[in-house]
Amino acid sequence: MPETELTTGPEEKSELVFFVNGRKVVDQDADPEMTLLTYLRTKLRLTGAKLGCGEGGCGACTVMVSRYSQAQGKVLHLAVNACLAPICSLHGAAVTTVEGIGSTRTRLHPVQERLAKAHGSQCGFCTPGIVMSMYTLLRNHPCPDMDQLEAAFQGNLCRCTGYRPILEGYKTFTKEFQGCCGGMAGNGCCRNIQNGQAANGHAENGQAANGHAENGQGANGHVANGDTVNGQPNGNAGNGWTEDVSTELFQVSEFRPLDPTQEPIFPPELMKSAGGDQTTLKFVGERVTWIKPATFKEVLELKTKFPQAKLVVGNSEVGVEVKFKNCEYPLIIAPGHLPEINFHRYTEHGITFGAGCTLTYLNDTLTEAIADLPEHQTRLFAAIVEMLRWFAGHQIRNVGCIGGNIVTASPISDLNPIFLSAGCTVTVASHQGGSRVVRMDHDFFPGYRRTAVAPEEVMVSLDVPFTKENEYFLAYKQARRRDDDIAIVNAAFRVRFEEGTNVIRDIGLSFGGMAPTTVMARNTANRLTGLKWDNDLLPEACSSLEDDLPLPPSVPGGMAEFRRTLTTSFFFKFFLSVQQRLNIKDVPPPYRSACSLYHRESPHGSQMYQEVPEGQGREDAVGRPIMHLSALKQVTGEAVYTDDMPPLQGELYVGLVLSKKAHAKILSIDPSAALQMPGVEMFVGAEDVPGSNITGPAVMDEEVFASEKVTCVGQVVGAVLADTQAHAQRAAKSVAVQYEDLEPKIITIEDAILHQSFFHPINKIEKGNLQEAFEKADQIIEGELRIGGQEHFYLETCAAIVVPHGEDGEMEIYCSTQNPAKTQMLAAKALGVPANRVVCRVKRMGGGFGGKETRTCVVSSVCAVAAHKAQRPVRIMLDRDEDMMMIGTRHPFLSRYKVGFMNDGRVVALDISLYNNAGNSLDLSRGVMDRALFHSDGGYTIPNVRAVGYVCKTNTVSNTAFRGFGGPQGLFFAEGWISDVAIKCGISQLKVRELNMNREGDLTHYNMKLERCQMERCWQECVKKSDFHTRRRQVNRFNGENRWKKRGLAAVPTKFGISFTATFLNQAGALVHVYTDGSVLLTHGGTEMGQGLHTKMVQVASRVLRIPTSKIHISETSTNTVPNTSPTAASASSDLNGMAVKLACETILQRLEPYMGKGSWEDWVRAAYFDRVGLSATGFYRTPGLDYDMQKNEGRPFNYFCYGAAVSEVEIDCLTGDHTVLRTDIVMDVGDSLNPAIDIGQIEGAFVQGYGLFTMEEQVYSPDGVLYSRGPGMYKIPGFADIPVQLNVSLLRGAPNDKAIFSSKAVGEPPLFLASSVFFAIKDAVSSARADAGLKGTFRLDSPATAERIRMACQDQFTAQFPAAEPGSFKPWAIRL
Ligand SMILES: Cc1cc2nc3c(=O)[nH]c(=O)nc-3n(C[C@H](O)[C@H](O)[C@H](O)COP(=O)(O)OP(=O)(O)OC[C@H]3O[C@@H](n4cnc5c(N)ncnc54)[C@H](O)[C@@H]3O)c2cc1C
Ligand code: FES
């Protein structure tokens, strides 16, 4: 028991009282270390809210917390991250979870219904959080506007949908959608419909969000007269498609209206007791005591007595410190409710805010002030409000307080630079010293995470001053992602002039991200004071900032040149903005682009697909946009994921001991300290493996537990079993492992090349005569290009529950895996039992994307061994950081190429070597490399090719499958060199691509003939629909008129081969049971990870059996129903399993035929049963004709190809590297779509995931092979605000595929690469910036095109000021794998 418990607060432990979904919860023994999320999920068994990250970065855990505010006299409803909210902070609050607002058993809330019906839920793991963010918004604003809608999701991530359908569904709640009639006229406002607009919402500029509406388009989006894009006919009239095109994926008229009066009321009991905070509460846990003082005086007394006690208000800093930085705070004081730190007050000089005011409160109060007061007085307020737009998400701003941000003293705090430049003051108080006022100046932050506030002091308030008429204030921030991200560098600038002049009276320049603390550029300020604000000032300021803000090349955080460049670039923006405002000397028009604040329109676009043929039966679901079959369960939180399963009796939790070394000998493992810890049962290691410790999904080159040495950071060394997750994880950290470093430590591809560390054999595809072709070529280019790895970031991390049955070695594994068969086989091998004793079951996954194809076996095999040793059920769900460390990612690739081409742009020869970083084991890396080799021709026909693939063995975690499986990397390099060919030839990129494009009958470099090649059709349609040529001219014009903002436009094609390249995997099985009541239980070999496979399979079965989908159920995938299944991967699962399902259903149908004369389906089934006819059948399918031989370079590796094309337009900020995707048009060939809603969802989801790959997602590794980017804080996937402002997706019509089920095509992977159109559009924009700086010709831009790469490629006077340090002259903080 902590000492503090004996010496502080009341004698007795207090009762924690709060409400959850209207029910009162009283806990006599609340543990201060427990979060609300854990409490809901484990104690109350409300598993709707999900754990996606545990650090406030994904929003999957969002719930609504309501409190009665005495000060405001009303109930406040706040979206909150349950993963960061300590349970003790909930005293007196009412919590609403997704279960509390509606269910499939009672009725759905409109927020749930609309998300499901608009196809806004795929895997569903993010869904409860998104529902709750929307619900909270509507509780506060029953008819929000689009800005409010978009802002509500700043703290929510989704990895599946690409966000568009979520916004589309929820737009129907907005003012813009509802218009004058409340949206009740069917699809949107009646006025828009009368105007022939707005099929599904947004109706500005004569366009509709969900389908363009001119040319007589009806209210439901059906194109009667040829579809139109931007009001332009697309030229398809008369080609036979025009009558059967639909843009409607859901029916708004089906939506139930929102009735705010029906929402649950705030518990009256809490209203009454809200004023009763007069009692001090004390909650005592195993290690931590939590005190909620009744008075501020008590807070000061406690702080005097216990200066090291932590004050906690929002817990958004402290929670992360405890969870991820192993900080321990035995005494917590929670003063957030006290009026002394919760107020705002206007004063003569500005507004004073209590330090406990939340950031939302700060924002709202300042926004009101801006509206009420003269503009000049509120320039500082405006800068704060603008900065808060980019500060975390709603969930964090709703709880995080001003004092918390200041006192944390983060070097990248967004507010502290503003407060410093503004010269704000804070009032602090202590029990003995009373209160004092401290100015926030250069002395305020004396060191890393230290402030001028003494340990025994408490911050009471902050004064935010008004600005004067001759004073200007602006703040800037550049992050990896615009929304909800911490800054790389931020800055705040204030300047005040002598009255009526442009002479600087005083100036404040503060920066974050440039030192261990927020810093002020004081020398610069001194040098500039007294100078005039004219063009001579700029060089003076820039050179002085360079001196004031030095960064060594090895600086923690890396990016030294970029960060330094940002400081002067930001100042330049400020300089021009003030110059413009002063009107002293007009800023040249092209330069004004540096000053504009970020603004983007609400996203909109269209989705077009072919309707089912006339005459198709109403009950035949194939080809219709039916909803994901689990969607309703996902939006209500009823869908069960692995960790949602109730605990089993005697269950233990597995805490993993992971290697901290990249390459080292294990000298000893000592679990003794861990074994002494509370709740711990045992340690499990290599010696406990009853079968074989040697394992591996492809070849046996791994160990279940590292036995003698470790070969990467994150490798499993051992496991601790304990009664709870917290105990197991804590104990695992206490296991002492001694290592001895081994050499060499091979981390990067370059290291592997140096050490010739490759997996053999080295595969090669060779065609034609390269030497001759290069000799004949007019020109040759040689180059090198890289593309980084990509973290899967499925929202549900890897999870498993393993249950030993105690008999014959039987064991049951519930696992979140794409590969039940491999899970079963590898567990059996580790256990030393035949596979028939192990059953693996998969209900659904919260996303997979390839990350759960093989690497989950690492986790499930460890758990199987643990369950065997304990002979008790065990459970694990990896924390996000563990998952990111242990489970490999998309492979980073390096290519070295030589391309020969003619002056007209025709490519005649390609010699390319590809290197991928496989990590410490082979896993699927060879398959990934082979696919990259197959796709290294892009969408082009090249007569002479040599493509060689080196699979690099390194001391990093084993990399694995990821949507596209090497394809996107191969395709990316092709687009890289082809755009350089165009530049070298001085011909447009579009023309060079068209010239070399694959055509019907062409032979690929692996000698496969292209049949039914839809490449050109996709391309031409996309170029036309996107109005490419007109927009090219517009982009050129824009670039001519703007120096610091540039636009870029690019088109890319894609051709993606469908089939597993490991031929044996192209097989599938299905099992159909028909029960005597007519219901059908369907099982097949594929797993459901959100991609809608089960929905499609039910559609297939429904068509074959000729019964409605409602009669068919899929419960799970399991190895005891369909054996020896291939992983659900390679986009082929609908093709393979669909055929197997079809065959099984056909067998059943054949057997039923004799009974099908009269009566219903149920009658036939019963008649057959009584006639003793078997009502269960299997189906088995193998893809025919796959016979590729790489040695001979002949045969067919693929069943067929998917084709597509995309055009993207972007705008970049040349000074910061920021970018916005203005528009993307996609035309994708999916054959005859089985389900257009699912297919469009896959295309958009893949596109946004690919967008992350090509622009934003960057793994950050230390030179010693330690992953820094271990969570959403540092690893950024695209958010709601990153999707294209306009996104138009068309499914190619009239292109049936004779090689797959019901003429459909695969869709999961092929569209991902189309996102590279954004990358090449960015490159196009950068070229324009470089041209302005006098730089012409080709240049290298590696993927991802991060803000850093964009900024540094836009070379100008600011980048020239900070040249890169010579590689090798310093030890970098981070490296690229
Ligand atoms: C997902 C996520 C995103 C974030 N994004 C951003 C961002 O974009 N920009 C940014 O700047 N920050 C960001 N943060 C950091 C954090 O949210 C803010 O710093 C927030 O303001 C902290 O407030 P809090 O109430 O949650 O602090 P807490 O965690 O409760 O406390 C933080 C510290 O402040 C001390 N403290 C609190 N109040 C007082 C007081 N009155 N007197 C003395 N000490 C006090 C506490 O003792 C503690 O040391 C983010 C955090 C998360 C988890
Ligand atoms: S789990 Fe809470 S924000 Fe990710």
Ligand code: FES
């Ligand atoms: S549906 Fe959003 S993460 Fe899967």
